[in-house]
Amino acid sequence: MKLKLIASISASLLMARWRQTLVAAIGVTFSITMFIALLSFMGGLNKLLDGLVVNRTPHVRIYKEVKPTLVQPIDKGANFAESYNFVHSVKPKNERLDVLNSAAIIKALKQDKRVMGVAPKVITQVYYNVGSVDLMGVINGIDVEAEAKLFTFSDYVIAGNYIDLKNTPNSIVLGKGVAEKMLVQVGDIIQITSSKGQMVNLKVVGIFQSGLQEIDKVNSYSSLHTAQKIMGESNSFLTDIQVKLNDINLAPEMAKEFQALYGVDAIDIQTANSQFETGSFIRTLISYVVGITLLIVAGFGIYNILNMMIYEKMDSIAILKATGFSGVDVNRIFISIALSIGLFGGILGLIFGFGLSAIIGQIPFNTSALPTVKTYPIEYNLYFYLVAIVFSTVTTYFAGYLPARKASKIDPVVIIRGK
């Protein structure tokens, strides 16, 4: 009953100044619209850029690093335990380049509940033979299905079918840059020379474009088995085990764990690509700052209009107080005016923001670096809308707070006697 009364008084005060109210609401609408559009666009952009590297990067990569032994024999001697030991010109041992005991590691990883999937990989240096010229290159031997599932491999194959890599023996998916240099197309046969001097003929079943030119100029993909054959190794030879986790935030911790558990080298995505996270963070921060600034400006508009309204409605406030409305009631009336401007403007802003981001999402955006992207990227995220409506309500509440307090403190005697 009481709420209804306060609401009806607020509503009629609002309607009495509906033009100003509308202007205030439009201010909120505008800022919420921009806020939503900005965040959706930035979010889309972040996802796109993250996708460029992060989606294709394993959360934890297990590999074997060629490096000198950390602990030298002299360190183990009891006589020298208390000393500083200097050994100059330490060289790495001649070791195998593959991850030892890879089959057991993969089996254990697949049973780990934190792990979403495992994709083994063989990386080998090769030369692409083009007539009399040899081009430096890298062949990634992959488990085609796992790679497609975990690292969206199929998205980057722009010609041919990625699954042919698995089905056709001795096949290769060439990087776009490599294919251009070699002037080959899908279906052609190319010749490569392995790092051990062996010549191999491979059939081109696809061409991929990652969006990073340096990668496309050098890299190619083949099946695990083909790569192992090129290297002349057995089919248990793996240089990398790529692990994708259910929760990316566990990566640093799990990388350490794998390192200790399996006696291998492991690197997490955060360490390997820290610059991407920083970039995403800064972009998000900027969009929030701009959005909140817009809202605060809108808040000042509401503050002004409420202040004006209070000066105009002094008499009404005085008589309300004289006839038994307390300061709290008057306060609530003005707070609810502010909140309804905020809510009304905010909800309209959400709708317009959705519309604007949808429009941005239709604008063509063609870039040779990103084969899968045809329009500007937009991220539709309910979270942005929630944040926007909460911000608009909170800002308008604070904008209304001071005027409402002023109204509640109006002394009716002063107003009535002043007449």
Added chain:
Amino acid sequence: MENIILEAKGINKYFHDPNTIQVLNNISFSVQKGEFVSVTGKSGCGKSTLLYILSTMDTDYEGELKIHNLLMRDKSEAELARVRNEEIGFVFQFHYLLNEFNVIKNVMLPGLKLGKYTEQEVEHNALEKLKILGIESEALKLPNQLSGGQKQRVAIARALINNPLLIMGDEPTGNLDKKNSELVFDIFQELAESYQQSLLIVTHDQEFASRTQRTIVMEDGKIIADSKN
């Protein structure tokens, strides 16, 4: 003496700006149920100041004010608002109607605030009050469509809506012409006689004062005469 509805005891009031001046000096009197009292005196004698203290809107005073035998001194702002809402009806020199609401809603507002009755009941009561004042036909008009006398009658209806213990008026006829003043006075008189409504009216109109049941005359912040007419 059980019928005392308002009692003031030794009320002093000072204005501090720019110098401390005593505007009310040891005012003591009481109002009985059903009395029609007028307070009169020259401009600046403190009669309006007294009224605002009695109305609980002004809380900066010394002395004791009891309404319905309850001391007003210790009550909070919200409690005082409740007292004004329930026990006191106001009529001012200026009508103070809310232009955003129509006549009937203006009358209903204090009743809705009280929340004792449903909206339908309050609306019914408001129509009753308008009928007593002879302006029920204007119920759906906006205040700025009414004449001065009609507005003042709406204000009286608003004062009556919660069946208050006491109606207070601050120069209720001050802004009205002879004819309308007469009309308002007749309404007050009828309320006092037919409905046993207590009224406390501040006026500088000697003729108005002399026709009420009891007149309190003030001068320089003191009561100098208190007599039945």
